[in-house]
Amino acid sequence: MSAKTTQKLDEVTIRFAGDSGDGMQLTGTQFTNTTALLGNDLSTLPDYPAEIRAPQGTLFGVSGFQIHFGSREIHTPGDQCDVLVAMNAAALKVNLGSLVDGGAIIANTEGFNDKNLKLAGYTANPLKDRSLGKYQVYEVDISKLTALALQDMNLSSKIVDRSKNFFALGMMYWMYDRPVDSTLEWIQKKFANKPEIMEANTRVLKAGWNYGETTEIFTVRYLVGPAKLAPGKYRNITGNEATAWGLMAAARKANLDLFLGSYPITPASDILHELSIYKHFGVKTFQAEDEIAGVTSALGASFGGALGVTTTSGPGIALKTEALGLATMVELPLVVCNIQRGGPSTGLPTKTEQADLLQALYGRNGEAPIPVLAASTPADCFETVFEACRIAIKFMTPVIFLSDGYLGNGSEPWLIPDYDKMPDISPTFRTNPEGFLPYLRDEVTLSRPWAIPGTAGLEHRIGGLEKQHLTGNVSYDPQNHEMMIKLRADKVERIANDIPLAQVDGDAEGALIVAGWGSTYGAIRSAVSRIRDTGKKVSHVHLRYLNPLPKNLGEILYKFKNVLVPEINMGQLSKLLRAKYLVPTISLNKVQGLPFKAMEIENKIEEILKGSS
Amino acid sequence: MSTLVEEAIRANLAPEGKLTAKDFQSDQDVRWCPGCGDYSILAQTQRIMPDLGIPRHTMVFVSGIGCSSRFPYYMNMYGIHGIHGRATAIASGLKMARPDLSVWVVTGDGDGLSIGGNHLIHLLRRNLDIKVLLFNNQIYGLTKGQYSPTSETGKITKSTPYGSIDYPFNPASLALGSSATFVARTMDRDPKHMQTVLKRAAGHQGTSFVEIYQNCNVFNDGAFFPFTEKDSKEDNVVFLEHGKPLIFGKEKDKGIRLNGFTPEVVSLKDGKYSADDLLVHNEHDTTLSFILADMTYKPNLPRPIGIFLALTRPCYEREMQHQIQAAKEKRGDGDMKKLLNSGETWVIN
Numbered sequence A: 001m002s003a004k005t006t007q008k009l010d011e012v013t014i015r016f017a018g019d020s021g022d023g024m025q026l027t028g029t030q031f032t033n034t035t036a037l038l039g040n041d042l043s044t045l046p047d048y049p050a051e052i053r054a055p056q057g058t059l060f061g062v063s064g065f066q067i068h069f070g071s072r073e074i075h076t077p078g079d080q081c082d083v084l085v086a087m088n089a090a091a092l093k094v095n096l097g098s099l100v101d102g103g104a105i106i107a108n109t110e111g112f113n114d115k116n117l118k119l120a121g122y123t124a125n126p127l128k129d130r131s132l133g134k135y136q137v138y139e140v141d142i143s144k145l146t147a148l149a150l151q152d153m154n155l156s157s158k159i160v161d162r163s164k165n166f167f168a169l170g171m172m173y174w175m176y177d178r179p180v181d182s183t184l185e186w187i188q189k190k191f192a193n194k195p196e197i198m199e200a201n202t203r204v205l206k207a208g209w210n211y212g213e214t215t216e217i218f219t220v221r222y223l224v225g226p227a228k229l230a231p232g233k234y235r236n237i238t239g240n241e242a243t244a245w246g247l248m249a250a251a252r253k254a255n256l257d258l259f260l261g262s263y264p265i266t267p268a269s270d271i272l273h274e275l276s277i278y279k280h281f282g283v284k285t286f287q288a289e290d291e292i293a294g295v296t297s298a299l300g301a302s303f304g305g306a307l308g309v310t311t312t313s314g315p316g317i318a319l320k321t322e323a324l325g326l327a328t329m330v331e332l333p334l335v336v337c338n339i340q341r342g343g344p345s346t347g348l349p350t351k352t353e354q355a356d357l358l359q360a361l362y363g364r365n366g367e368a369p370i371p372v373l374a375a376s377t378p379a380d381c382f383e384t385v386f387e388a389c390r391i392a393i394k395f396m397t398p399v400i401f402l403s404d405g406y407l408g409n410g411s412e413p414w415l416i417p418d419y420d421k422m423p424d425i426s427p428t429f430r431t432n433p434e435g436f437l438p439y440l441r442d443e444v445t446l447s448r449p450w451a452i453p454g455t456a457g458l459e460h461r462i463g464g465l466e467k468q469h470l471t472g473n474v475s476y477d478p479q480n481h482e483m484m485i486k487l488r489a490d491k492v493e494r495i496a497n498d499i500p501l502a503q504v505d506g507d508a509e510g511a512l513i514v515a516g517w518g519s520t521y522g523a524i525r526s527a528v529s530r531i532r533d534t535g536k537k538v539s540h541v542h543l544r545y546l547n548p549l550p551k552n553l554g555e556i557l558y559k560f561k562n563v564l565v566p567e568i569n570m571g572q573l574s575k576l577l578r579a580k581y582l583v584p585t586i587s588l589n590k591v592q593g594l595p596f597k598a599m600e601i602e603n604k605i606e607e608i609l610k611g612s613s
Numbered sequence B: 001m002s003t004l005v006e007e008a009i010r011a012n013l014a015p016e017g018k019l020t021a022k023d024f025q026s027d028q029d030v031r032w033c034p035g036c037g038d039y040s041i042l043a044q045t046q047r048i049m050p051d052l053g054i055p056r057h058t059m060v061f062v063s064g065i066g067c068s069s070r071f072p073y074y075m076n077m078y079g080i081h082g083i084h085g086r087a088t089a090i091a092s093g094l095k096m097a098r099p100d101l102s103v104w105v106v107t108g109d110g111d112g113l114s115i116g117g118n119h120l121i122h123l124l125r126r127n128l129d130i131k132v133l134l135f136n137n138q139i140y141g142l143t144k145g146q147y148s149p150t151s152e153t154g155k156i157t158k159s160t161p162y163g164s165i166d167y168p169f170n171p172a173s174l175a176l177g178s179s180a181t182f183v184a185r186t187m188d189r190d191p192k193h194m195q196t197v198l199k200r201a202a203g204h205q206g207t208s209f210v211e212i213y214q215n216c217n218v219f220n221d222g223a224f225f226p227f228t229e230k231d232s233k234e235d236n237v238v239f240l241e242h243g244k245p246l247i248f249g250k251e252k253d254k255g256i257r258l259n260g261f262t263p264e265v266v267s268l269k270d271g272k273y274s275a276d277d278l279l280v281h282n283e284h285d286t287t288l289s290f291i292l293a294d295m296t297y298k299p300n301l302p303r304p305i306g307i308f309l310a311l312t313r314p315c316y317e318r319e320m321q322h323q324i325q326a327a328k329e330k331r332g333d334g335d336m337k338k339l340l341n342s343g344e345t346w347v348i349n
């Protein structure tokens, strides 16, 4: 055995990249779970092509999974990776740009044969032509080593090829000093009915680990100690899982049945999949014939006294628009989850974007204000969607919950909340016929009574035609129309009395505050803390509530010389803040289907601070 | 059903006593054009309601947009006037959430077959226990007279000054093609027949699809007169009755015989054919239902009116309920706290 040394690291970013059929997402997820169990803080970014099985070896068929983990707080999946595992030439070509100078490349040599090189557009093998001089390149014939490990098993070449990702995983486990146990357990469970595959994957995983241990090429092993996270019980969770569970928790705490009407769409479908599992929780999931049926069935369910929910992404919201107007008019609870993706039109289905904010706020005919909330991290989806449900029920209104592909598919360790301490959010169904009027409003919230079919004595009709104040009868009276528009707007405004004030991270006044919303949280947070590490001052306010905005937001912004608004769109929150508070915001925009790198925000902050000093 | 819903629907229960049609009339003024066929449909619906034995407060009428879709406002019960074409989808969600309710949809040829065609066919194949009344007047009334998906080819309207080049839907065939379990056709100007069909539709377990010929006296007056008026009706309509041969004509002297799979009119007068040679209607025969519905636009055949098909097939919302029940029995009632703490977790001290 060769002499091995160990080295301690605070944080590392690894990117697994290969063909979309190479199992990179699975490899990344396994590495993530093991890493979470070791107590590291972490953040992940899956990055896969829109095509389900793109042609092998091509640039557009490359699938990647990045994990950033460490013994310190981790807020983003990492601007650049320190290690790139490239299963073929195309994977190297696509991802080389995100590797730090001096970073490590672990290349599967078989993936750099003539055919693969040609498909990736290389005229010469980059592993041989010294073009990778500034990196540490480790050439490993993963395909061959995998085949060797399985040679006595008489498996088809397809099965052998499919297990090679476990070799790569085993090597990385060795390199970062992680045990193989939890993945072995997973293999045993997953392939319980396919003993051959179970055996093959087990052998290959161990072979990969042993290769790291025995081979000469790896001389250093890296140790990344556990992070100092708040004490408590943790699990790893993706944004879409957290959204599904948040909806379930809300329905339970509201004493209502959860009804999901949904049509499959990337990247929201996983919420439908997740909720479909929980029949024993009484969850009703309905895969509707289209987006419109998804939302209208949910509204029908709400009329019947369920918590009606629909999940989708931008193009689906476009189709649901008319129904959102109806929900505004009939004033029933409805929660609409938009897991945003790159637009317009079909856009970039598997890539992330925050460009549906103005659509959420204004994208309807007529004056139709709807409360809008946005989650800031994968785990935060749980609490934010719970809050969306609470508001929908209490204020008898549709609510839009915004997440995005980055949050939905990304994951992070989550301090499991104490379910018993979560608030009861039950509605009170109207049952007393005495003085009942369908549009008689609560004095404080302005919400109308929720009277469900089946309740004797409260029979009434609702609909999309303008309602007469109090009676809810159809009314074309001009004065009444204006009054109802104002009442509906006032109702949504009053939610501001029911939500927490915005909190500033950092000083309450100064040269610069960064105002963000949604999934830019991690990148802003990292950028801000790096700037503070250099002794400079910068504050951060992050918005969960986009409509209504927290009551103190204007006061907060006025105390700063500069307001920087980084967004994965062309400046939508920025427009809103300018319009509402007349503050000259500075926009930092990026619309590449990718999240911000902390560095990009950091540079902008530096630039502003320099200019204002 | 959640406990909150159960409590709410138990709250005011009191014996209703014997209701009359009047109890089903709401306090709203009916605003259809005088002479519109909708009045008769409303009256017949209200008339059969007391006999259905369904408590009034458990009934819900759902509609979309169009003249017909004002219907829920005139029924003294729960109702939603939705958006164009989506009544069937709203009703589906309501029925899934609340299988205990009696859910009715009122739609039209534009609402149900044009903008809402997709939801209609999917409702029919899923077979939720929902009653769909489709008022077919072969025209757009509310938008003031454009041709509809059931208008005949060549129809001159405001949007087709040179005549429509669309081929019309035959709603009954469309419903059968969507695997509907109950498909019927009746007419605004035949109250007795309509009442019979509506009662059968109400009693059917599954989606009932009832096409109702409805005269729009403002924009398409007389579209169905050959079938509805006294002097022409008998010769132009054959009433479908389960177990009975297809006989029609003023003198009951004509019948429908199957020549291979093709229906043809035969005379019962000349001694060549008797009632024994005729096609006998069977509501449970899917294949036959297609043949009968297909007679609809055939110029040499009478218009079939009545119940084309009545089958039993499990209802979607019941199956949904069964899956939930079975999952609860197998895995126990879901525990949110347990779920949050399940799977791979770790503790940091």
Ligand code: SF4
Residues within 6 Å of the ligand: B031, B032, B033, B035, B036, B037, B038, B067, B137, B141, B142, B215, B216, B217, B218, B219
């Ligand atoms: S326009 Fe025609 S269908 Fe509409 S109410 Fe008038 S007569 Fe009836």
